[in-house]
Amino acid sequence: MESERLVAAVRQVLEGEGLERAEISIAVVDDVTIHRLNVQYLQHDYPTDVLSFILEQQPGYVDGELIVSADMAVTESARYGWLPADELLLYVIHGTLHLAGYLDGTHEEREKMRGREDHYLAQHGLQPHHLPVDSVDPASEV
Numbered sequence: 001m002e003s004e005r006l007v008a009a010v011r012q013v014l015e016g017e018g019l020e021r022a023e024i025s026i027a028v029v030d031d032v033t034i035h036r037l038n039v040q041y042l043q044h045d046y047p048t049d050v051l052s053f054i055l056e057q058q059p060g061y062v063d064g065e066l067i068v069s070a071d072m073a074v075t076e077s078a079r080y081g082w083l084p085a086d087e088l089l090l091y092v093i094h095g096t097l098h099l100a101g102y103l104d105g106t107h108e109e110r111e112k113m114r115g116r117e118d119h120y121l122a123q124h125g126l127q128p129h130h131l132p133v134d135s136v137d138p139a140s141e142v
Contacts, residue, residue, distance in 0.1 A: 002085055005124075006092045010066070013093055013120055017100035020060040024099065026092065031071035047072060052095035066095040080129045086121075090128060093120045 006026055014022050029037075035047040042051070049072045056063040068091040070084070077087035097116050103109045121128055 002088075005085070005089060009089055009092050009120065009124070010096050012123060013096040013100060013116075014062070016120065017097070017116075018060070019062055019100060022061065022099075023063045024096070025065045027065070027067045028070050028088070029067055031069055034067060034069040034072070037067060049073070049076065050091040050095040052098040054099055062099050064099040066092060066099070068092060068095065082126070082128070086124075086126055089124060089126070090117060090121060093117050 031047040038044045051067040053065045073084045073087040077084040102113050104113045
């Protein structure tokens, strides 16, 4: 079941990044919903792939929310030549890395984030086809 795969990925990332305890919710929504939330919370007037929110954080613990767009996963998966479910998995991994403290605002941060994404995707037998790190618009990512 797809939801079990997403939950397992969140657990993998949190454990791999040294978080001993967590409470994470995952919402899979459409582009209209994620666009509205992106405007409401980040003042970005466009749909996005994933939003991540830290509600509480302490050493070894995070309480957070992940909101991922199924519509965006369908669109982008065709562009990268893999399944929408795999693209959605990438969004969950990416958002969980944000909850674990990773940023992607600079070239160096994006490279580090991409390396961790690749590490966790490989655990699912996946190797993504990326755009060059410099071609990614950091405003389009959370």
